[in-house]
Amino acid sequence: MSAATAAEAGVKDGDVIVMTGPSGAVELPLRITEMPDRVVWLPLNSAGGGVASDTGALPGALVRIGPATLVGEAPKEVEA
DSSP states (O other), X not given: OOHHHHHHHTOOTTOEEEEEETTEEEEEXXXXXXXXXXXXXXXXXXXXXXXXXXXXXXXXXXXXXXEOOOTXXXXXXXXX
């Protein structure tokens, strides 16, 4: 994601983030790169059964992103 999107979500390069879709979530390390703001790019086969099957989010879908948190902490989320 872009540096501006990461700042909005309260995360930085190398942090573990959680991306949540309609039916689940994945946690992945963040890499800041040149991209349009409020866009997240994830390889579809990057975690578990794949991002699409793990989260229910297909390319172009709205998702929530935020820092991976400890149990009991509320994530600070933004739509991407």
